[in-house]
Amino acid sequence: MTDFDIPSFLKTLSQRAGVYRMFDADNHLLYVGKARNLKNRVSSYFRARGLNAKTVALVSAIHHIEVTITGSEVEALLLEQTLIKEHRPPFNILLKDDKSYPWLHLSDHEFPLLAYRRGRRGGTGGKFFGPYPNSGAVREALNQLQRLFLLRSCEDSYFQHRSRPCLQYEIRRCSAPCVGLVSREAYQRDIQHTEMFLNGQSQQLITVLQDEMLDASSRLEFERAGELRDRIETLRLVQEKQRVYGTDRNMDIWALVEFQGVTCIHRLVFRDGRLLNSKNYYPDNLAGEEDPLLLLGYISQFYLAGHAAEGLPAEIIADIDSDEMTIVLDALRQQFDRSILHSRGVRGEPRQWRAMAEENARVGAQTRISGHQESLRKLERVSQLLGLDKAPRRIECFDISHAGGEATYASCVVYSEQGIASQRYRRFRIRDVAAGDDYAALEQAVERHLIRMQEASDLPDLLLIDGGQGQVGRIQQVLERLSITTVHLWGISKGETRKTGWEFLWAAGARQPIIPDAHDDGFRLLQLVRDEAHRFAISGHRKERSRSRGQSDLENLKGIGPKRRRALLLHFGSLKNMRGAPREEFAKVPGVSQKLADQIFAQLHGEDRSV
Structure with a gap:
């Protein structure tokens, strides 16, 4: 391979669904792949062992990788096949047969057949609905739709020669139009409802099923309620509109x-x-x-x-x-x-x-x-800003998070010559400290961490504290107690306006802070590390608070009360389904505006919307 900085690239990858494209030195596309989790999937190509010969050949030719984040895994799958058909990458073989997408087909018949079809065949009458991501999803959808509307599943040749109902009628999967057990008008109404659903006009139907689910639950028929919940989820997935083909x-x-x-x-x-x-x-x-x-x-x-x-x-x-x-x-x-x-x-x-x-x-x-060279440049700017003898190789930043003293957590995040080093992040559960005593909590976390680092001879070059003169003074005592003299200690605190860009920088023992230029690259790096420490501390605190209170992450969503929480669960069925749903699906929930939908989506995926 060339000088492609693999570690730095992998650290910046999102854990969202998307498509990745691998290029050689001449910018020729080598391979297109989709992933439910981009970070995990792309990282798997660069593990130390366990790769087959073909994968090794692919990896050895990679010059750079580009990614596209999509709204859901379904969108990633559709985009992947589009790119493969368009560019024919040499290392893609599974989809080179140009296999068509699966569709649902409603035949042109007095009693139409709703059936699975591969591709839109020319000259075939009736209506097509799709495309859908894979055959399994379509067959499951077809199965559920037949249960909902009792549509026939037999081909015309079988339908025309029936003299009595088949087993599908006995198990309530068909209304038996072949022997006249349902009128043409009633069957057409079922077809119209099916078309409405497949055209995305099915919210009224889903609302009816939700009411039935609540009714079954109130009558303690939990098995029936569970079936309805699963059916609602299947219906929602089938009707999910694809922006890639929108x-x-x-x-x-x-x-x-x-x-x-x-x-x-x-x-x-x-x-x-x-x-x-x-x-x-x-x-x-x-x-x-x-x-x-x-x-x-x-x-x-x-x-x-x-x-x-x-x-x-x-x-x-x-x-x-x-x-x-x-x-x-x-x-x-x-x-x-x-x-x-x-x-x-x-x-x-x-x-x-x-x-x-x-x-x-x-x-x-x-x-x-987070590229390597960019990281070195920013670390050099930090040394110039703080007046250090040389650029720090590693910055570690600490922050504290709690809610009125409850579930206090400390975080330590790391920025090194390779950029953000998330594998070195640490959280500390604070014990035996008075509620709300941030100084003591910070002191405990830093001391525990430095003792371990000192034993491993792996101390950082710069220790950054989210706080001002008081916090820095308390941590200076920790350094003196441990006889650590090689670590530079600084604090970063909000100014009087509490606005980003107006922070103060405090050196150990200083009576006056440094007020840096808001556009200084070294200062921006310190802001980035401080913000990351804040985010990491809050996420640890929220998990601990949820465990202590017996709550789910859903109850920690800002702007969501009991009524909206109930609406979200009715729409998605579970928190897992919410995390896997595309952004625009949240705005379809009653009582959730587009702005609130964006906020919910960002919180569920741990995203910082201030960027």
Whole structure:
């Protein structure tokens, strides 16, 4: 392999579902894969042993890897097959037979048959519904739909020669239209209900099933309630709309995210309703342009210079003022004789696509930040900011989290020359400390950690405390007690305004803090490490509080009371299903707005929405 920094890349990967693409040194696509958990799946290619010869050959040719986060594993599967069919990567063999997607087919008959079909066959009458992610999902859906609506499952040749009901009628899986036990009008009503459901107009049906489930539960018929719960979940999964195939328009979606001094622009390319490309760009913003102007300039140069390999889109979705964008659209019309529409993507499906582009841009920026060379540069900036003799090789930051003294937890997060070192993160459950005594809790956690590090001769170079002069003074006593003189000690505290960018930096023994430039790269790194310590401490505290109170993580969601919690459980069935559902599914729950849906989704996946 080349100088591809594997450890740094793997540390930045999301644990969300998505698609990964492996390229060689000439930027040729080698392999496309999908994953339920991108971090776990991609990491498996780089383990020390257990790889077969073909995988070793693939890994040895990798120059770099790109990822696209999707809303769900289903979307990842559909996007994976689209990319394989489009690009034919040499290491992809399983889907090279161009096998079609599975569909549900409603035949053109007086008593229509609802059946599984592989692909949309030309000349076949009736209606097709799909595509669906895999044959197992379709067959399970078909099984449930036949139970719901008692539709026939036999082919026409069998149907036409029946003289008495078959076993499907006896087990309540068919209404026996073959022998006239159901009228044509009644059967057509069932067909209409089936079509409504398959067209995504089934919320009324799901509401009825939810009422039945609650009624069965109140009558202590828990087995029946469980069956209805599973049926609701199956129905929800079947009707789940796929954003990857959610439109037949040709459009490009652009998003820009600036994070810790790194700017990433992401472009999603839809052609004929299929996501054909997804790519990150990292422009140098030497002039310090504001984000909308930088994005506008990049888009204009991209199209006017002919870099759109897929051709010009019919529509561009980007969060840019319409008046500013009009100039670019006029220039494209004059140069290419093409009229292109523009939307900011503030509502409906365009909003979902723009959010998808923004999420991938955010991941791209974080990946770039954690690169090895970038880490070395930022550590050097830290040494300049703090006046250290040399750049620290490893920074460890501590923070405390509790709720009125309950379930106190301390966290230790690490930033090294390879970037964020999550494998070295530690949490400390605080014991025998008075409720709310943050100084004593912090002292206990730091002392326990430093004793262990001292025994292993693995002390950090810089110890960062989330706190001010008081906290730093208390930890200075710990260092003196342990006779540790090689560790630099600093604190970072919020200023009087409590706003990000106005923090103070406290050296051990100093009477006055350093007030750094908010745009200093070293200061931004210290902010990043402090924020990560805060996040890690809060997550540990919440888990401990849930265990002590016997609560589920669902009860810790902000903005969710008993009524909405009940609605969420009715809609999804379980917390596990909620974590696996796409973002837009939460907004379908009664009483949950789009803003609240975004907040719930972010909390369930441990995401920091402040980026």
